[in-house]
Amino acid sequence: MKAVLPALALLLAAAAPADQAPVVRTDGGALRGATADGIASFKGIPYAAAPVGALRWHAPAPVAGWTGTRDATGYGNDCVQSRMPGDVANSNQPMSEDCLFLNVWTPQPRAGARLPVMVYIHGGGFSTGSGSAAILDGTRLAARGVVVVTLNYRLGRFGFFATPPLTREAAGGATGNWGLMDQIAALDWVRRNIAAFGGDAANVTVFGESAGGESVGRLMVSPAAKGLFVNAIAASGGGRDSWPDLAAAEAKGVAFATREKVAPDDLAALRALPVDKVQGGINLLNGDEAHYSGPITDGRIVTGDTDTLLAAGAARGIRAIVGSNSDELGFIPAPFLKAFAEKASATLGPGADAVRAAYGSAESYERHVSSDLTFTEPAFSLATRAATAGAPTWLYRFGYVAEEKRAALPGAVHASDVPFQFDNLAAAGITPTAADLTVAKQVADYWTHFAKTGDPNARGLPAWPRFAPAAPVMLRIAGDKTDTAPADAPTIKAIAAARDAAKKK
Incomplete structure (x- = not known):
């Protein structure tokens, strides 16, 4: 017997990795994931059919099921985009139109665990980004007792494109906002399948930053997303802007077809255009505004402006965290800030003079107004509207800068909060200090406690009043x-008053 035991131990050890690989069954088929640090992960899961060929510019179609057990240990393709060099939100995945994949991290990969679920929508101006970026790895959030999901959605002209024949093809259904349809399809996949990963489909929090935060705001008030989540976190998502209507988007779609020498009514020819022609170099620095609309007020998914619909109670029943960073556009060189300020203030109409006066000096106005117009005031106004309409709401301002970056950055710039939300500072190239790690833990704890209970407050965290x-x-x-501070600074109140007055005209 003693001679047999060592051999048996070696056999068991050799078999352990395969035996421990978690397997779950979804409505598409079985998936085999991986386990690390006590957390199971399942990556590259298709949540909709590949949007290629006749499915380019088409509502997400169901996934064809597979037989056997699909390997889910590696990420899927990123959606086609023109990546911004040096962006820590990039991933290293190949790019393809076949990109509708999501990823799941869970501490309990078994049905019946009923853990809260957190679904993240990445930013990138609706033209770049990936749910597979290293800073979005869900391991450290999942270790707090939640199931984490990240996802890809169609970007740029693949994700937001309309022409009259596409509208006719939709036959009264949603059209144009293909990327938002993808987000909704992913949330519906979560509703149908997340129980198999240990998640509670009745307790889903959707959260996102920048374009992801704006998506969260739009989904909160969209009839197409009703019932798919109960909590929402919109980080640096704006929300006081108006998206072009369907007719304007169709006109730009026709202009694009004309530029490419394709008859606008020839959908087959449009769908056959090479990927690089459709992508066209669109990114945060190149909006191709004559031929690309971006997201659309399509009348089905997006029925109006977020602030207006929030005020009307469209998000009733959804609990929300809304916020922004302290120096969102602080990365813009000072010589360019004046031009940004002039462009931004043109939207304020007769209230522009009162806004300038509220800043106290031309220098302060030029330094801060663009950030405040784009992010700070929208967060304040969305919180005001949601709370007034009865939605439990919490507002924050993130101003922490990692200690090694303080010499270069006076405040928290756009997207610098994302590694803190995921408690993934090292993945952002930060060598964290003890203070940095404390803040990352704090933010991730607020976020996950909100997902668990619908209230970010928890023992050991500074109190956060509703x-x-x-x-x-x-x-x-x-x-x-x-700590806490008044949210209604004179500058923010002046911007809000100017915007509200302009909107009434």
Whole structure:
């Protein structure tokens, strides 16, 4: 017997990795994932059919099921895009139109665990980004007792494109916002399948930053997303802008077809255009505005502006966290800030003079107004509207800068909060100090406790009061401490008043 035991032990050890590989069954088929640090991950899961050929510019179609057990240990393709060099939100995955994949991290990959679910929508101006970026690895959030999902959605002209024949083809259904349809399809996949990964389909939090945060706001008030989530976190997502209507988007679609020497009514020829022609170099620096609409007020998924619909109670029943960073556009060189400020203030109409006066000096106005117009005031106004309409809401301002970056950055710039949300500072190229790690833990704890209970407050965290429009207070996550502060600064109130007055005309 003693001679047999060592051999048996070696046999068991050799078999252990395969035996421990978690397997779950979805409505498409079985998936085999991997386990690391006590967390199971399943990557590259198709949530819709590849949007290629006749499915380019088509609503997401169901996945064809597979036989056997599909390997889910590697990410899928990124959606086609023109990546921004040096962006930590990039991934290294190949790009393809066949890109509708999502990823799941779970501490309990078994049905019946009923863990809260957090679904993340990446940013990138609706033209770049990936759910497979290293900073979005869900391991450290999942270790807090939640199931984490990240996803890809169609970008640029693949994701947002309309022409009259496409509208006719939709036969009264949604058209143009293919990327938003992808997000909704992914959330519907979560509803149908997340229980197999240990998640609770009745307790889903959708969260995102930048274009992802704006998507969250749009989904909160969209009839097409009703019932797919109960909590929402919109980080640096704006929300006071108006998207072009369907007719304007169709006109740009026709202009694109004309440029490419394709008859606008010839959908087969449009769908056969090479990938690089359709992509056209669109990214954050190249909007190709004469031929590309971006996201659309299509009348089905997006029925109006987020702020207007929030005020009308369209998000009733959804609990929300809304916020922005302290110096969103602080990465813009000072010589360019004046031009940004002039362009931004042109949207304020007669209230522009009052806004300038609220800043106290031309220097302060030029330095801050673009960030405040684009991110700070929208977060304040969305929180005000949601709370006034009865939605439990919390407002924050993220102002923490990693210690090694403080010499170069006076405040938290756009997207610098994302590695803190995921507690993934090292993945962002940061060598974290103890203080950095403390703040990352704090933010991730707030986010996951909100997902668990619908309230970000938890023992050991600084108290975060629920937003009250009559006496608005925000959580301020700053360099030295996390505390609360009044949210209605004179500059923000002046911008809000100017915008509201302009919108009434």
